[in-house]
Amino acid sequence: xxxxxxxxxxxxxxxxxxxxxxxxxxxxxxxxxxxxxxxxxxxxxxxxxxxxxxxxxxxxxxxxxxxxxxxxxxxxxxxxxxxxxxxxxxxxxxxxxxxxxxxxxxxxxxxxxxxxxxxxxxxxxxxxxxxxxxxxxxxxxxxxxxxxxxxxxxxxxxxxxxxxxxxxxxxxxxxxxxxxxxxxxxxxxxxxxxxxxxxxxxxxxxxxxxxxxxxxxxxxxxxxxxxxxxxxxxxxxxxxxxxxxxxxxxxxxxxxxxxxxxxxxxxxxxxxxxxxxxxxxxxxxxxxxxxxxxxxxxxxxxxxxxxxxxxxxxxxxxxxxxxxxxxxxxxxxxxxxxxxxxxxxxxxxxxxxxxxxxxxxxxxxxxxxxxxxxxxxxxxxxxxxxxxxxxxxxxxxxxxxxxxxxxxxxxxx
Numbered sequence: 001x002x003x004x005x006x007x008x009x010x011x012x013x014x015x016x017x018x019x020x021x022x023x024x025x026x027x028x029x030x031x032x033x034x035x036x037x038x039x040x041x042x043x044x045x046x047x048x049x050x051x052x053x054x055x056x057x058x059x060x061x062x063x064x065x066x067x068x069x070x071x072x073x074x075x076x077x078x079x080x081x082x083x084x085x086x087x088x089x090x091x092x093x094x095x096x097x098x099x100x101x102x103x104x105x106x107x108x109x110x111x112x113x114x115x116x117x118x119x120x121x122x123x124x125x126x127x128x129x130x131x132x133x134x135x136x137x138x139x140x141x142x143x144x145x146x147x148x149x150x151x152x153x154x155x156x157x158x159x160x161x162x163x164x165x166x167x168x169x170x171x172x173x174x175x176x177x178x179x180x181x182x183x184x185x186x187x188x189x190x191x192x193x194x195x196x197x198x199x200x201x202x203x204x205x206x207x208x209x210x211x212x213x214x215x216x217x218x219x220x221x222x223x224x225x226x227x228x229x230x231x232x233x234x235x236x237x238x239x240x241x242x243x244x245x246x247x248x249x250x251x252x253x254x255x256x257x258x259x260x261x262x263x264x265x266x267x268x269x270x271x272x273x274x275x276x277x278x279x280x281x282x283x284x285x286x287x288x289x290x291x292x293x294x295x296x297x298x299x300x301x302x303x304x305x306x307x308x309x310x311x312x313x314x315x316x317x318x319x320x321x322x323x324x325x326x327x328x329x330x331x332x333x334x335x336x337x338x339x340x341x342x343x344x345x346x347x348x349x350x351x352x353x354x355x356x357x358x359x360x361x362x363x364x365x366x367x368x369x370x371x372x373x374x375x376x377x378x379x380x381x382x383x384x385x386x387x388x389x390x391x392x393x394x395x396x397x398x399x400x401x402x403x404x405x406x407x408x409x410x411x412x413x
Contacts, residue, residue: 065121066095069102071114073359076136077350078146078156083124090342091148095119096335097343098145100327101350103334114359117350122147126155133159133167142364145349146170157181166365168352170345174219177389182370184349184383186297186319187390188223190413191269194317194395195294196224196231198409199265204292206257208237209267210250210277220269237263244273251280258286268314269296271305278310288313297395306403317395319344320411323379348378381411 065081077098080091098117105111120136122129129152136144137159144160144167147153153169153176160167161180169176172185199207209224211217221238228236237257239250257263266281268274274295281291295316299305323344331339352358355376358365367387375384375392382394397409 065119067116067118068099069113069116069354070106071112071116071354071359073115073142073353073364074140075115075117075143075145075353075359076132076139076141077117077119077346078122078129078132078136078144078152079119079346080124080148081119081121083128087124087148090340091122093337093340094148094342094346097327097331097339097346098350100331100334100343101347105351105354111354112356113354114356115354117145117353122149122152122156124149126151129153130155130159132156136160137163137165141165142359143168143353145346145353150176153181153183166367166370168349170342170349173216174223174390179389180367182385182389182391184345184352184391186380186393186395188220189227189390190392191297191317191395192220192223192227192267193230193392194397194412195267195296195315196227196233197412198315198317198397199292199294200231200233202292204265205233206261206263207233207265207267208239208254208257208263209269210239210241210247210273212270212273213240213242217270224267241273244276247273247276248280248283251277251284251286255284255286258291263291265292265294267294269298271295271298271302274299274311274314275304275308278308278314282310300398300405306400306405311400313399313401315397315399315408316405318398319393320381320396323348323381327379344379348380348383352376352378382413384413 077095079095080087081095082088102117105113118136118139118141120132122132129147133144133156142165144156144165146169147156148170150171150173153171157167157169157176166180166182168182168184170184172183172187174183174187174189177183196207207228209221211221217240221240225236225238237254239253241247241250254263268277278293293311293314295305295314297316297318299316300318305311324341327343327347328339331343358369361369371385371387373384375382380393383391385391392413394411394413396407396411398405399408
């Protein structure tokens with residue numbers, strides 16, 4: 001998100017900075033960074049994730065972790081604090097974001113202090129995540145926030161679901177959502193919907209998309225097809241590739257349809273291969289007037305994307321960056337470093353957990369309230385949970401030009 005898919009891709013990491021050499025290897029089940037890249041792992045084969053589970057999984061017992069907040073409602077925050085050093089570094093950074101949000105609640109006299117958060121370590125395995133969720137349930141948590149990795153969300157979600165405790169995870173694999181498990185991430189459906197409705201309003205009618213031959217690429221292509229129909233387009237042309245070197249071949253295949261005006265828009269969500277496609281289009285004599293290139297939220301702030309001549313005029317959906325900017329200074333003053341780009345997600349989750357109408361309801365955090373159509377305002381802008389557990393964000397549309405990107409359409413669902 002998030003494309004061969006680059007499993008170690010940074011998603012919103014390109015938005016601001018690289019947190020050292022945070023990722024050194026990736027494989028199914030391993031973590032990915034950013035709102036677009038953390039969830040694509042395979043659920044563990046030895047952990048059930050369906051409602052048929054009869055009780056919390058008994059795994060390695062964990063003692064209660066650090067707590068912060070002074071409210072009566074118990075909430076658990078599941079993050080990696082040990083194990084893989086890079087993953088633990090990220091987890092501790094995100095824990096700081098939650099503490100910053102709680103400090104905001106405590107300092108604001110107009111906000112009731114409803115929650116106490118217990119920080120629990122998920123390590124770097126699905127079994128540890130299940131154990132952390134089990135400890136959270138036994139500790140009386142009414143809501144679980146996290147974990148990060150897709151396989152850990154599957155494992156912890158199974159425990160939470162069987163106990164009737166809602167879980168708001170930070171992974172981006174839409175297949176993990178549903179039945180009490182919510183995902184607070186920018187998901188393929190939301191950004192495809194935003195990009196497609198925008199180009200439809202601009203008078204574009206012939207759409208195509210190029211997607212990597214990976215599980216996440218398949219999810220993107222599925223969302224592209226579904227949202228294209230919903231937006232009123234005819235069946236779109238879909239191309240798949242295994243490497244960016246295939247860009248010229250795909251452009252050659254599409255050239256005839258482009259020449260006939262049957263393709264006037266090309267979706268290129270994978271940021272690492274988008275420059276290769278732009279170069280191939282330029283080499284084939286295809287101008288930006290003939291084909292509008294549309295990227296993804298993963299493009300945001302990427303220096304290579306911004307420096308590629310063939311991508312001048314390209315557009316992409318993105319979250320509102322104002323929220324990240326708003327907390328950066330305070331975060332740096334308190335913790336001595338810049339916040340990770342995912343900080344806004346965990347900050348938002350902490351504020352959301354404290355909302356009066358959710359935390360003080362009977363029962364707290366029930367599905368009818370969490371999936372309110374009016375949604376909520378977070379650090380990444382307005383969002384809402386759908387009945388299927390997936391988040392839908394109000395995204396802006398940005399256009400590349402002059403060495404940067406400017407917003408050309410405000411935040412909309």
